[in-house]
Amino acid sequence: MSPRQKVLIVDDEPDIRELLEITLGRMKLDAFSARNLGEAQALLGRETFDLCLTDMRLPDGTGLELVQYIQQRYPQVPVAMITAYGSLETAINALKAGAFDFLTKPVDLARLRELVTSALRLPAPGGASTAIDRRLLGDSLPMRSLRKQIDKLARSQAPVYISGESGSGKELVARLIHEQGPRASRPFVPVNCGAIPSELMESEFFGHRKGSFSGAIEDKPGLFQAAHGGTLFLDEVADLPLAMQVKLLRAIQEKAVRSVGGQQETVVDVRILCATHKDLDAEVSAERFRQDLYYRLNVIELRVPPLRERRDDIETLASHVLKRLAAGTGHPAAKLHPQALEALKGYRFPGNVRELENMLERAHTLCENKQIDAGDLRLAEGNCAAETGVPDLTRIDNLEDYLENVERKLILQALEETRWNRTAAAQRLNLSFRSMRYRLKKLGLD
Structure with missing residues (x-):
């Protein structure tokens, strides 16, 4: 018979402690109680705990202090914060400090049981590293740092804003956060916010009832319902129209949605991850993105570095792509000539890893004798086409990336000419300084 898992309860209210002890006991868990910060620290020194539930306000300190104390000394113990109703700012500060999740008073017992069950499924810190290493290639300093952050964020339920350029791997990062966390067995639902027509957004996100509009021939669950218990990944979230941003904010705050044509709200339990290649700060300043939604989504920001900031990884990535292209063909993978590798390392990759993959797939098809020479990459031809102002449309895989590359070259030229x-x-x-600063940040030149 395996030993029962232990939970530390820290609260100065006897009624709350008793309620939590009874609930945890019914879940076949051993509960230990402390009335203040000092007693909690003493218990942590004597016992090994699997979870800590702490009130925010304690007689001799705060729950935030306890979160930080446990993070430093017992990082394997997840901590959930119990806050007064409506104390959203406090809850967000707790998540930023490293708390796993939060509950509001009065404590909803169903929500408490969900939280405890989820927290106790967490892997040990660092336990996800091997899986992340296999999926997120590269040994450069930026990638080592990114893997550590993913491992840490997988142990939290905090909303994460994943920032980065197009093609840098933001969706892969979101999937890894989901797969290494306690929600791994539940759905991961990605949605491209810019690909949904505005008139269908509410139905897509929240579902609809039969007969609620023309064409609604049956009940249909929305993306929130599909992601229940798992993770909803909002890609290109900056493309949401303002009217939809209001409805999304309410769904996140209330943890409930109402389908189009429905009368009752449905409780949903989802972790929200979002991403965009745009600068959300600039979108808020331009009043294209709601500030209150921004603060709700951007509890923790995780930046995915562009490929040009980790050039040492290009050889590893290229080798992996070429092996994948050769898999199943019965032939050995093509090799990069040293000059081709140097050419890749000198290229700025406006399309990042996605552009590298497309480039190698084309070169793999065109090369002779399974060796990719610098000429097979067509880097110089692409640059020349941009510089002459007569682009070859057959070589433009992504118009947005192409235009960003042109913009980057013009700004770099102006900067070099002005020292x-x-x-x-x-x-x-002919730009304002504020617009120049925004473009520098967007293009990774700041």
Whole structure:
């Protein structure tokens, strides 16, 4: 018979402690109680716990202090914060400090049981590293840092805003956070917010009832219902229209949705991850994105580095792509000539890893004798086409990436001509300084 798991309860209210003890006991868990920070620290020194539930306000300190104390000394113990109703800012601060999740008073027992069950499924810290290493290739410093952050964020239920350029691997990062966390056995539902027509958004997100509009021939669950118990990944979230942003904010705050044509709200338990290649700060400043939704989604920001910031990984990535292309053909993988590798390392990759994959797939098809030479990559031809102002449309895989590359070259040229004086470069390009600063950040030149 395996030993029962232990939960530490920290609250100065006897009624709350008793309620939690009874609930945990019915879940076949051993509960230990502390009335304040000092007693909690003493118990942590004597016992090994699997979870800690702490009130925010304690007689001799705060729950945040306890979260930080446990993070430093017992990182394997997840901590859930219990806050007063409506104390959203406190809950967000707890998540930023490393708390697993939070509950509001009065405590909903069904929600408490869900939270405890989820927390006790967490893997040990670092236990996900091997799986992440296999999926997220590269040994550069930025990638080692990214893997550590993914491992840490997988142990939390905090909303995460994944920022990064197009093609840098934001959806892969979101999948890894989901797969290494306690929701791994439940659905991961990705949605491209920019690909849904605005008139269908509410139905897609929240579902609809039969007969609620023309064409609604049967009840249909929405994306929130499909992701219940798992993770909803909102890709290109900056493309949501303002009207939909209001409805999304309410769904996230209330943890409930109402389908189109429905009368009752349905409780949903989803973790929200979101991403965009746009600068959300700039979108908020331009009043294209609601500030209250931004704060709700951007509890923790995780930046995915562009490929040009981790050039040491290009050889590893290229080798992996070429082996994948050769798999199943019965032939050995093509090899990169040293000059081809140097050419790749000198290229800026506006399309990041996705562009590298497309480039190698084309070169793999065109090369002779299973060796990819620098000429097979067509890097110089692409650059020349952009510089002459007569682009070859057959070589433009993604218009947005192509235009970003042109914009990057013009800004770099202006900066070099003005000896990196940003104000002078902005004037030369007829841009305001604020617009110049936004573009530099968007293009990774800041």
